[in-house]
Amino acid sequence: MLDVLNSFIVELRQAGLPVSMTEHLDAASAIAHIDLVERSTFKATLSATLVKSEDHQAAFNTAFEVYFADRVFNDDGEVDENDVSGESSESPSDATGLKGPGRPMGGGGGSAMSAEELAEMLANAIRHDNKDLASQVAKESVSRFAGMEPGRPVGGTYYLYRTLRNLDLDSLLEELLEEQRAQGSGDAMTSLQERLARGAARQVSDEARDRAIGVQQNVLGHRGRDTGEAGQVVGGSGGHAERREGSRDLGRARDTDDIARLAGLVVADAKARLELLHCTLERNR
């Protein structure tokens, strides 16, 4: 459990949330006190210990939903609508931060493929255990974000991300689940196959991560040059420090924040796919 928490916090940090060591420890000791079966309690617990500003709440909610994607629990009819997450997109005070599915602008930086096609390709890649193709798709998906210009409204790209996420999680995994059921009828998956499938998914996730970090660096690098600062990015975990540096100019920091968050969420998305795939496999055994 602590490992899971650890990596979730890494995701949060990559998404631009400043989670301190103290907060990490708090969360760790907090989950010792709660019933982990209750997903909403778990979410509220992490939220209370890790999120210290309303501006970050929306990002946390998205990250949580993606990272601890619960298609498995959903079968029990768990409805999350009454959750804080359900309200956040409508509450009037939510005007900061992520703007939700705003205007569908930003057509994806000139990429020819539609989101559906990408999703289909990814499904194929995982189905046939084609790592090259999978990473290709990952590159393709993320390169759309690379087309993002500094200063360009983030709402549009965020919309794109949502499209991708919805397509991938809802249709792709349902599809895979369906297939498993159809052909497998029980113990179709051997442990080897499972390992391979997981490997493929992990590959996707790693690619996406590298790319996301690349995007982050790119954007931040541009900024540094534009303003005449030395925009050197230290490394993968440099996002936080970068944000700090950028915070001299509030408007700029807000932008950077959003972009970092966006990039982090792509990673979380890929990761969620892996988890879900794993669930599919588990269930079929």
Added chain:
Amino acid sequence: MTEKEAWRFENSAQVAEQLAAVDYLADEAIASTVFLADRLAKPVLVEGPAGTGKTQLAKSVAELTGARLIRLQCYEGLDESKALYEWNYRKQLLRIQASQVGVGEGSSDWSALEEDIFDEAFLLTRPLLEAIRATEPVVLLIDEVDRVELETEALMLEVLSEYQVSIPELGTVKASQIPMVFLTSNNTRELSEALKRRCLFLHVGYPDVDRERLIVETRVPGISGELAEQIARIVRSLRAMDLRKAPSVSETIDWAKTLVVLGKETIDEKDAVETLHILLKYQSDIERASAELTGTRR
């Protein structure tokens, strides 16, 4: 902190249940945070728009735990002597004079006297120290903490993390029991990282229609279910409008009470428009809302 019997709650569901018993309807986030505040012995920073029950939460928790509520109302200019403690200067002076009269000149031992006048008997405890020194269960409410200056905020850190107060002349006063601490903020300014780090964070926003209806039903006895439902829906639609000041939950409750006093079972647009001034506090808002209510609602 590690003694099991010292814990106030079993789980977050129990918190919600007990809060409901004192007429406070908590959602999962609220219940979990209160539960964790007890388990982790951490203060809770409650943030959100005015009138959404932030202060009431502290009061309700005090009520259900049978604890005394100690309240520190924050304002600009609040300082140590009003928040923590103060020496009773006049009493000290009197003491000095008394000793001079009684013992006579020269013979009074100054160090003995000094020790004497910096005794607890001359200490005026203010809310923070009072909460720390209390031997019975207390709930400390630091209301509208965003109003104090950064320096005063820093002053509270020792209390919030160590549950102790250092008084140079007396030493350190440690809490004999960990009080539950609630800080509320309307977010008029960003609080310091140091403060946030020491607290659990809870954002209380406007409730959804169902929860608001339940809140109205619990807080306004004798209201019909239909009226409560209508009220919740109207308020919801008003909040969706671009008003200068959206109606708060407490204003919703006031409105519901008014309608009940007027003997309404259901509400039509005429009633709504006539009583709108209870819900909205700006004339421009009232005008806009009236137009909206008479225009698009039945």
